[in-house]
Amino acid sequence: MTTFTTSDGCEIDYRVDGPAGAAGTPADTLVLLHGWSQSRAMFDRALPTLSRDVRVVTYDQRGHGESAKPDHGARIARLAGDLRELLDHLQIAEAHLGGHSMGASVLWSFIDLYGTGRIRSLIIVDQPSACVVLPWMAAGEGAQAGAILDFPAAEGFVRAIAEDDRATRDGFLKSMLTPDIPDDDLAWLGTENLKLPAPWGARLLLDHVMQDWRDVLPRIDVPTLVLAGEVSHVAPESQAWTAGQIKGARLRTFTKEEGGSHFPFFEEPAAFCQEVSAFVAGRA
Numbered sequence: 001m002t003t004f005t006t007s008d009g010c011e012i013d014y015r016v017d018g019p020a021g022a023a024g025t026p027a028d029t030l031v032l033l034h035g036w037s038q039s040r041a042m043f044d045r046a047l048p049t050l051s052r053d054v055r056v057v058t059y060d061q062r063g064h065g066e067s068a069k070p071d072h073g074a075r076i077a078r079l080a081g082d083l084r085e086l087l088d089h090l091q092i093a094e095a096h097l098g099g100h101s102m103g104a105s106v107l108w109s110f111i112d113l114y115g116t117g118r119i120r121s122l123i124i125v126d127q128p129s130a131c132v133v134l135p136w137m138a139a140g141e142g143a144q145a146g147a148i149l150d151f152p153a154a155e156g157f158v159r160a161i162a163e164d165d166r167a168t169r170d171g172f173l174k175s176m177l178t179p180d181i182p183d184d185d186l187a188w189l190g191t192e193n194l195k196l197p198a199p200w201g202a203r204l205l206l207d208h209v210m211q212d213w214r215d216v217l218p219r220i221d222v223p224t225l226v227l228a229g230e231v232s233h234v235a236p237e238s239q240a241w242t243a244g245q246i247k248g249a250r251l252r253t254f255t256k257e258e259g260g261s262h263f264p265f266f267e268e269p270a271a272f273c274q275e276v277s278a279f280v281a282g283r284a
Contacts, residue, residue, distance in 0.1 A: 004089040006082055008073060013066040014059035014086065015040060017051035029092050030280055031057045035101025036205060037196040039065030046265040049273035054280060059086060064196050074203035076211060080109035087118060096280050098123035108213040111220060121223040121283045123276060126234050126262050129217060129242050131209040145214055146238025154209055162202035169193060175233050176262035217245035224249040225279045229260035
């Protein structure tokens with residue numbers, strides 16, 4: 001277990017994989033961020049392939065996985081600060097950054113706060129630019145951005161998480177996976193999800209789903225890859241819209257056979273690894 005401690009006292013667990021030579025080449029570092037209630041271990045099936053030519057850093061965001069469970073910092077902006085401090089700790093001046101689900105929101109917050117000077121390229125994996133239909137959205141804008149909740153549904157979801165309603169947590173996890181996922185895989189994912197404490201996780205979830213990142217997208221000025229899933233609970237059309245807002249962004253939609261649910265790197269990592277490795281290699 002390798003850890004570092006953030007400026008506000010939170011111990012973060014991280015892992016570094018890859019060839020020794022890549023450690024001295026900041027441009028050849030790929031940092032992957034997991035989503036809400038997930039963990040860095042969910043990338044483990046992809047690591048052997050992704051780390052063949054580049055250094056790959058994965059870590060448990062605060063409150064998740066093996067990282068500390070503080071009472072404070074349940075905000076996307078604080079998670080973005082944690083990323084910046086991790087880069088500083090590892091002396092990474094510039095890296096390829098990939099965010100899955102909420103991890104993509106953390107990257108958008110990172111860009112909003114700190115700019116793109118430390119980003120070699122950006123990889124967005126299956127995340128709406130707005131999760132909730134917000135009051136300032138015109139008709140249709142929410143769906144365009146990928147919003148999957150309205151205000152009452154968001155309140156009910158967050159309240160159920162805060163009360164540690166296991167049926168809600170299990171149902172949400174299953175909704176993000178293909179129906180025929182093996183039982184042992186589902187059980188393992190469920191165990192990883194439950195490492196996130198319910199009350200703290202609910203606070204983070206509320207902050208996450210109430211964000212609107214659409215104004216950040218046109219300001220992204222680094223090479224960007226947007227990955228979508230044909231059978232994901234996140235509408236593939238919303239990911240196409242996201243890619244269209246980022247100048248020069250490339251879109252790739254995985255089919256069901258390619259693991260095109262919300263977790264392509266876990267269910268069928270081969271296609272995911274091929275796409276990400278080629279993208280990163282083209283910008284090394």
